[in-house]
Amino acid sequence: MKIKINTKTITDKNEAKTFLSKYGLYADFWQPEVTDSSISDPLVKYKNQIEKLKKKFGYASADVCAMSSNTQNLDKMLSAFIKEHHHSDDEVRFTVEGEGIFGINPLTDPPFEVYVEPGDLLVVPADTRHWFDLTDKKNICCIRVFKENPKWEAIYEMHVNTTTSIS
Numbered sequence: 001m002k003i004k005i006n007t008k009t010i011t012d013k014n015e016a017k018t019f020l021s022k023y024g025l026y027a028d029f030w031q032p033e034v035t036d037s038s039i040s041d042p043l044v045k046y047k048n049q050i051e052k053l054k055k056k057f058g059y060a061s062a063d064v065c066a067m068s069s070n071t072q073n074l075d076k077m078l079s080a081f082i083k084e085h086h087h088s089d090d091e092v093r094f095t096v097e098g099e100g101i102f103g104i105n106p107l108t109d110p111p112f113e114v115y116v117e118p119g120d121l122l123v124v125p126a127d128t129r130h131w132f133d134l135t136d137k138k139n140i141c142c143i144r145v146f147k148e149n150p151k152w153e154a155i156y157e158m159h160v161n162t163t164t165s166i167s
């Protein structure tokens with residue numbers, strides 16, 4: 001994992017975790033606990049970590065999502081991710097293979113980019129403005145984890161907070 005903020009780059013894992021936590025994002029770094037090379041299913045390879053994560057954040061399900069230059073309509077798919085948006089559920093992505101870039105707009109501070117690679121877990125909380133792009137390698141395989149059944153709905157408009165508090 002690498003984080004780019006303006007001209008600064010964070011490569012240290014602990015520093016990255018601390019930086020992300022300031023904005024409510026969670027990062028972790030997983031090694032496969034199942035090392036049997038005949039097992040290729042990422043959901044089996046990382047079963048224990050997924051179960052721990054589900055308990056920690058109350059997630060209910062997980063699946064595997066892959067995109068590469070061979071994916072049909074890749075550009076069309078990416079065009080939905082590249083535009084800044086947020087979700088009503090957390091966006092939880094563990095990178096199994098390949099790489100990707102999450103752009104995060106904390107609104108209170110300048111946007112920054114999180115470059116993910118195999119072994120990186122990133123949790124982008126619900127309502128956090130973000131976007132996603134592939135790198136030039138155009139290849140990623142991720143485990144996705146959800147609070148509800150798998151769904152992906154991007155909300156492109158920013159929230160208008162109409163709540164006023166009188167104290």
Ligand SMILES: [Fe+2]
Nearest residue numbers: 085087091130
């Ligand atoms: Fe998203």
